[in-house]
Amino acid sequence: MLIDNERRLGLEDTFRFSCHPGLSCFNMCCRSLTLILMPYDIVRLKNCLGMSSTEFLEKYTEWHVGAATGLPVVTLKPENDACPFVTEKGCSVYSDRPASCRLYPLVRMRSPEEEYYHIVYEDFCEGHRQQKEWSVKEWIEDQGAEIYNRMNDVFMELVLGLYSSGKRLDGEEMAKFYTACYDVDMLRRVSDEFGCEVKEDDVEQMLEGIELMKRELLK
Ligand code: SF4
Numbered sequence: 770m771l772i773d774n775e776r777r778l779g780l781e782d783t784f785r786f787s788c789h790p791g792l793s794c795f796n797m798c799c800r801s802l803t804l805i806l807m808p809y810d811i812v813r814l815k816n817c818l819g820m821s822s823t824e825f826l827e828k829y830t831e832w833h834v835g836a837a838t839g840l841p842v843v844t845l846k847p848e849n850d851a852c853p854f855v856t857e858k859g860c861s862v863y864s865d866r867p868a869s870c871r872l873y874p875l876v877r878m879r880s881p882e883e884e885y886y887h888i889v890y891e892d893f894c895e896g897h898r899q900q901k902e903w904s905v906k907e908w909i910e911d912q913g914a915e916i917y918n919r920m921n922d923v924f925m926e927l928v929l930g931l932y933s934s935g936k937r938l939d940g941e942e943m944a945k946f947y948t949a950c951y952d953v954d955m956l957r958r959v960s961d962e963f964g965c966e967v968k969e970d971d972v973e974q975m976l977e978g979i980e981l982m983k984r985e986l987l988k
């Protein structure tokens with residue numbers, strides 16, 4: 770994979786790309802990948818699959834401590850070196866696919882001051898050889914990625930806040946962070962112990978968990 774770090778695209782900048790089942794590379798991008806899941810990705814996927822977040826995390830994910838942040842990072846557990854949701858006909862969770870799948874071939878970069886995008890190139894991806902032209906803004910709209918960007922910004926405020934504070938979580942804090950940010954259904958069950966509100970809506974519950982961590986860890 771090559772990320773073109775030289776080119777920074779803003780929302781009005783354009784690129785050529787098209788992806789559809791007729792291409793010889795169809796589904797190749799869903800193999801041999803490391804797919805990081807954000808809290809909102811997990812809410813969407815677990816509801817798409819009709820599972821609790823606890824079951825989803827257990828069955829489909831693994832986690833490690835991020836080298837740069839020291840925080841838990843959740844990734845999709847591959848099956849036979851491929852995403853567990855890829856089928857011959859394409860993505861079986863397409864309507865709720867994660868943010869990084871929606872934005873591909875773009876990767877989003879965010880700082881407090883600005884938002885910009887890089888283009889990712891894979892040798893096998895025929896999409897770059899198609900003629901359709903998009904602005905970044907049009908691509909985000911077409912892929913339904915706007916809500917994902919907004920939700921990920923809320924989470925990244927917490928991650929970047931902790932990163933810039935230099936704080937490293939101990940084991941107990943790490944476990945609490947994992948539950949509060951990634952496991953909304955478990956968070957409801959331990960809400961008294963954690964000292965947070967119970968929300969009926971999963972997204973509201975996810976936001977409550979992230980806010981709880983901001984209150985406790987960014988003070
Ligand atoms: S979630 Fe769907 S689009 Fe994303 S890697 Fe898996 S099969 Fe591919």
Ligand code: SF4
Pocket residue numbers: 787788789792794795796797798799873893894895896897
């Ligand atoms: S064009 Fe690129 S993104 Fe689309 S299926 Fe082929 S490899 Fe995947």
